[in-house]
Amino acid sequence: MSTFKLVLLETSDIHGNILPLLYGTNKKAELGLAKVATLIKQERKRNEHTITIDNGDLIQGTPLTYHYARFQRSQPNPMVAILNDLHYDAGVFGNHEFNYGLEMLNQAVKESRYPWLSANIVNSKTGEPYFGKPYLVKSFPGGPRIGILGLTTKYIPHWEKEEHIRGLRFEDVIVTAKKWVRFLKEEENVDLVVVSYHGGFERDLDTSEPTETLTGENQGYELCMEVEGIDILLTGHQHRQIAGKTINGVLVVQPGCHGLTLGKVTVEFQKSQNGFHVVKKDSELLSVDGIEPDSSVLASIQSYEDEVQKWLDQLIGKIKGDMTVTDPLEIRLKDSALMEFINKVQMHAAGVHVSNTALFDNHSRGIPVDVTMRNVVANYIYPNTLVVLKVTGQIVKDALERSASYFELSDDGTTVVVSKTFTTPKPQHYNYDMWEGIQYELDIRKPIGERVTRLEYNGAKLLPHQELEVVMNNYRAGGGGNYMMYKDCPVVKDIPIDVSELIANYILEHEIIEATVNHNWKVVY
Template identity: 50%
Template sequence: MGPSVEFTCEMMVTSDIHGHIQPVEYRTREERHAGLSKIATLIKEARKKSPELLLVDNGDLLQGTPFAYYAATAGKHRLNPAIATLNEMRYDAAVLGNHEFNYGWELLAKAVGDSSFPWLSAGIVNRETKEPVFGKPYIVKTLGPNIKVVILGVTTHYIPNWENPKHIKGLEFQDALETVKQWAAYIRKEEQPDLLVVSYHGGFERDLSSGEPAEKMTGENQAYAMCMEAEGIDVLITGHQHRFIAGEVNGVTVIQPGCNGQAVGRISVAFQKTPSGWMIARKQAELLRIDGAVASDPAILSLTGEAEEATQTWLDQTIGHIRGDMTIADPLLCRIADHPFIAFMNRVQMDAAGVDISNAALLNNESEGFRGEVTMRDILANFMYPNTLTVLRLRGEDIRAALEQTAAYFQVDLNGALGVNPAYLEPKLQHYNYDMWEGIEYELNAAKPIGQRVTRLTRNGLPLRGNEWFDVVMNNYRAAGGGDYEMYQGKQIVREVQIDMAELVAAYLQKHGVVEAVCNHNWQVVLKK
């Protein structure tokens, strides 16, 4: 017989919702088994059994769908529908994710100000005062028979490696692991909680069972180290990697509920009364997947219906036309030889930046490219991130180093066929870290060792000299070194184009009316033993 349980704390968590409120696939308008409107149904059901249910969002709420894009642009002066939804669902707290900063400080500050719940992030501080920018980084909840629960929020400190510097001006991002250690010790001493929960917008850097490194140890993800090194944590909520995790590491209950509202995490902590106070008898984490049996909550559909209708109308605008075919039949084939859609992306970037060398990435494997009539829906389906453009001044040797980095995307499988390096698939899909260039000619031989794959590199038919300078346009994420492109860090910024890529594509199509689907076959990937 186990100890008698006198109270059970129930908590539900979301993470990486990325603007998925209504259950809509915005490319096709078909229903998806995902989104906060469906999660709200499960939350309401859970509250019937547990009225004191705690509800936390773990970040990356405000960006990710055309719905979110519309709310942040054309609808930016209204109450953000994502905030309205969390208010309606009575969230207890939300944690800042890295994508919360994508649309700039003004939009983020309005979202925080309009929230009926606190936003938490212990390690984001004012550069001058060192005080937490978003106020007290934890909340205290007293449940049932005087059980004290503290929830501490923290965000990956890797944000400056990706974000537009203007969006995070005056902010300092302190090491998340050290921040958790310090605050956990402080909370244990000052608050003396019965349950300490850390909600961390970051993921696991190591395999949960073996402890072996699962990725390059950059500090972007530190959840495993938190479980092993930060004393006093009972539950660790994670995110950022879009993984489905429910389990335990070193006695710490851990959970990560995927992305886009495909699942909600549930954590149950049972307490028993002892002479020295309340003690944890057992903990359990599980994932509740959204499927066809889960209906949307009518209140959330009604609350966001007007914004959804406005978004759909806006998405159906015809922006321009393509003569020929820019569609992507196979994303791998698109990445092994010059393709009209990638050539178009680079052409738009070069036109906007006024330079003649560019690199661009196919952002995910669901991108379908363009053909015929192009609507705003088509544009945002392919350009889902609000990236702006940066022109860097690079030497030829920097370009070669960047091509070697991008060539690491490939591996040769056991059958001798070209495939994708698993490091770009696990623990998180990173197809967006493979770049394709215009304005130079090159060949990558994937059969050679990583770091030795650039077998041809010319410009206008002449060898690219290592000490020669070139101005190159790329998205701001890459220009900051995102994706382990360390050769770009610290390089001179020649200019910035502070208009996001979706708007630039729309403007280019509107300006030209009809765009030809062409490419000049300036690069290829080969397999030569």
């Protein structure tokens, strides 16, 4: 009886991070695809039989990928070029793959020397997989047949601009998996079924208790429990680090984000008269801490990097006053010059008097006195555009209540902390909005759903039926972040220019920006 060992390597949610640095500060960091590349090559030297898969959210996320999308499209996509050179076996579509539109995505797919797998993204007219290949079968001489099925969170239409996904339909992950896993087992006669799913888990992996609202955005747990025949589930999207976990016999893995780790699955087979059978499978995450970046990856990216660094260092204006961030929690408790400024830019671009925006993460440092493009993209990190919705006073109140649930009080009632629903399993600081153009107070001593204690417009109480035109980013306007109250609101206008570009243009136009705070809102505790 012979044995066979296979190693599966997974990257996910790289989000354009190649070099081991943070673009906002240009300081070194223990992350990035260049470091991951070193680990991949090491694993291939140690193991004869390997398969390498990227699980999505590859081509968007850093100034380098933004600059490429805006100014360098005539050149090869740098992210795809690196995966080509690393001889990836397959890739899966993440939700952020669609951020720059189908034209750029189709270009990336065309440039790839590996297949992009997508079973549940189908042509809205024919029902056939839109990108061609739902799965890949990988075989080894004298070894087992491995079936790899690609799936993507079906929730994308809730976030993405319609024109970026026109002609596509995102089918249910569970229904799709049942169809194709059975096909792989019965028609392709594979010995191992690997599902690479750009999605995560809405339940605790140990207790099965819900960890977030069960929306269907992250159906990983259901895939393990309801789809017979899956051996290994590669996941992503939530930026969690998961290894060594098994759900209903399915080994699950998730390698975090930004190239912090490489997911590794080791599978051992035995061959008998009836074929190959799995006798052991386990997983681990390989950290890039202390790993030297791969020199060939660094060389391949250098021309792109030179251009983006010149662009980032352009001086575009000055701030009179203080728009920096010293405490990200404090800036979410009361009005600040930074958030007021971004809302002002949005209102200026949209020609309306009410706006909301968010401090996207806790790494934002704000905008210093001498402003460069680096400062802008470090604070506005997503390629969002703007949408103006017609909303009622009741919808505004409902949205504020959703934001107010971001906070909770410590057990002794003296300290404000961030609710675990916004931090676990994935940090969601970007789902707390701050408004300009209305006056409001949130009292977080009160129960969730009853925290809006003041809500006024132009000095008078905002009535439930009263209509306002509000500008917000396209992610929020589509209901992203469980702001479903916006989902059916009439769209007054779209502003199809990236918000970071609007901010930069506003600073260039005005040259000197005065930092102002009108204290139109606060959190009471």
